[in-house]
Amino acid sequence: MGSNRAVKITVRVIVIAYLFFLVGWPVSLVVQNTFADGFTALRIALADPSVVFSLQLTVAVALQAVLINTVFGVGISLILVRYDFPGKRLLSSLLDLPLSVSPVVVGLALILVYGPRDSWFGQWLTEHGIDVIFSPLGIIMATAFISLPLVIREVVPVLTERGTDEELAAASLGAGPVQTFWRITLPAIKWAVVYGVVLTLARSLGEFGAVKIVSGNLEGRTQTATLLVEQTYQDFEQSTAYATAFLLAAVSVACIVVVTFLQKDHASAGRGKGTS
Amino acid sequence: MPTMTSTPPNTPPAPNNHASQRSQRQTQRRIRRAARATGRPLTRSSSVGLGIAMIWFSALALLPLSAIVLTTVENGWEKFWGTITAPQTLAALTLTTSTALLVTAFNVVMGTAIAWVLVRDKFFGKRLLEVVIDIPFALPTIVAGLVLLSLYGPGSPLGVNIANTRIAVGLAFLFVTLPFVVRTVQPVLADLDKDVEEAAASLGASRATIFRRIILPSLAPAMTAGAALSFARGISEYGALVLLSGNLPMNTEVGSVRILSYLENGDNAAAAAVATMLLMVSLAVIVALDLVQRRVARRG
Structure with a gap:
């Protein structure tokens, strides 16, 4: 031995x-x-308007992407698990695609369709007053794209495991579809949705490659926090770069810790993180 | 990852007749399959829901991704081939693919070892390791590059400086792909029946034999799936490399960076060609993954 x-x-x-x-x-x-000089670096960084702006933009974009992906994710998960239709398998595989596509490819793809020049819909949208590329809308789309499957991957296994008995019972007792969803379905998948949201949030706050391409990286207009880290580091403003990176890292690590602990407490709600 | 189908915990008492046993098993399997296929045909409201979801999904992902492939096709084979065989692009694609393969092979060994420690070992602070493994997944890629640079870049406390070298590319890949093999192998290893290993040991099998003949075959599908994810993530990495590898042409430049520089030069067709190449590899990986999963499901 x-x-x-x-x-x-x-x-x-x-x-x-x-x-x-x-x-x-x-x-x-x-x-x-x-924290080499205590809180000085953090304080100086947070006094810089372009840093504050980039953080605000990042948070606003991430929250909108999370909202979109949560509504879309829960809806499509319900349809995928509960209904049969042609092409279901294909759709299920396609929904996983954003996780294996390079962020740079995502950015390029959006430029080819919505870009200001030589794109499919870009000119038409610009004529109607909608700018996608080099504007917050494009950043939100790129962010929603790369974090698209995270909610779905959490919710689908739990929905599959729960089955439809309780919902059928509720319906037979006269509950409408809306009531059934809020009273029966949502409580059952609550924790899976929470994990999915936290993972989506962590991913959305940190997106870099796709955002770099679609945003145009205009300081004070479309520069997100991750883009600011790159620029300040390359401009030899190391302390600002480290301070902003620290803030981003702190939030994302906090997200992971939350998921790890929630998962331990609600292990029965179904395992499997976005990474698997 | 879809959950693996589990066998029901209580099987009926075995009858002595072989034929009836088989038919009973068949019935059971049929019931189980019926229970699993919960799908109903679409109702009117769910059709509307699916329609809206598909419009959004198409606008966001399907149309843009097909635009890449269509742009490549429109510009013809010559342009595609000419782009990906241009020396600088070819060097970048070769570096990306070979580094991703090396890193993936390493991850299969190391990731399995990490999963083994997490499942089978007990020591103080194991929970901390769980968090550490997920950090690369959650950490913004640009921050990941900065993080590695602080230990392995100029002014490193270790006295090494690998910034702007090919080692940096490998290191960045190792960092961002760390969780994949661990997280796919871990649940399978946790579900593995220890009785079989003990039975083999009591029959005189050595640890090496037990690992090779019992543990490895059960873990192989999970290892393959994790490896595929790790490879796909590796070849598509960009953010972690920006500050770390210096993007030196013919030396440390990767595929994603080529796409970006073609795009910045206004050569959308060439950017699309390189992107198509990367997409094809990603797609191949997803298909391979699906095949592995089906095999796993069939076995269960």
Whole structure:
């Protein structure tokens, strides 16, 4: 049994060391760099109007993308699980596509359809007063695109597992579809929706590649927080870059911690994070 | 990932007749399949819902993605081939693909080891590891690049500087793809029946044999699925590399960066050609993933 234990401990040490050098130490260094002079860097960054603007824009965009993806995600999950229609399998696979498409490809795709020049609908929309590219609308679309499957991936397994017995019972007792949804369906999938929303939020706050292409990166107009991190770092304003990066990292790590703990408390509600 | 179908916990007592046992099993399977196929034909209100969802999904994702493929097709084979075989683009695509393959192979080994530690090992602070593994998934990619730069870039506390080298590309890929194999293998490993391993051990099988003959075959589909996700994520990475790899042409430039520079030069057709190449690889990966999953479901 001696060698058995030795193997176990060796693997444990290798794994911990690997995760420490790949994630643990680097992440803690960003925290350390941000607070090298106490709260000064954070205070200076938050006094900079372009930083404040970028953070506000990022939060506004992320919230709208989360709202869109939650409504769309819950709706399409219900349809996918409850109904049969031709092309269901194909649709289900296509809904996963945004997770494996490069953010840069997403940006390019939106430019080709909605771009100001040589695009499918861009000119027509501009004539009717709607600008998609280089405006917040385009940023919201790009963000909604890349985080599209996260709610669906959480909700579908739970809906499949629950079945329709309770809903049929409610309907037989005279509940309308709206009442059934709010009283029976939604409470059942509540935690799955919460995980999905938190993961979508984390993903939306941090989108970079797709947003960089569709936003035009105009400071004070379409520059999101992640774009500001890139620009300030390249302009040698390291402390602003680190402070903004710290704020983004803090929110996303908080999201992950929330999901991990919720998942432990509601393990019966169905497992499976967006990463799997 | 769709949940795997589980067998019902209580099977009926086995009758002594083989034929009746088989027919009973068949009936049972039929009932189970009927229970699983909960789908009803679309009602009027659900058709409207599906219609609205499809219009949004098309406007947001399907039309733009097909625009990439259509733009490539419109500009003809010559343009496509000429673009992806241009030395700088070819170098970028080769670097992206080979690095993603290497990183994926490493992830399969390391990810399985991490999953094993998370499932089978017990020690203080294991919960912290769970959070650490999910950080790369949640962390904004540009921040991921900055994070790696602070330990492995100029002014590193370790005294190494890999910024603007090909190692940086591999490191960034390792960081962003960390959760995939771990999170696909972990649940399968947790569901694995330990009795079989103990039975094998009591019959004199060595640890290596148990791993190779019992654990590995059950984990293989999950490892494959995780590897596919990890590869797809690797070849499409952009944000983590921006600050870290320096995007040096013919050296550390990756496929996504080529798309961006074609786009900035107004050459939409060339950008679409490289994007089509990346999309085809992504699509191939999803199809492979689906096949693996079907096989898993059939076995269950």
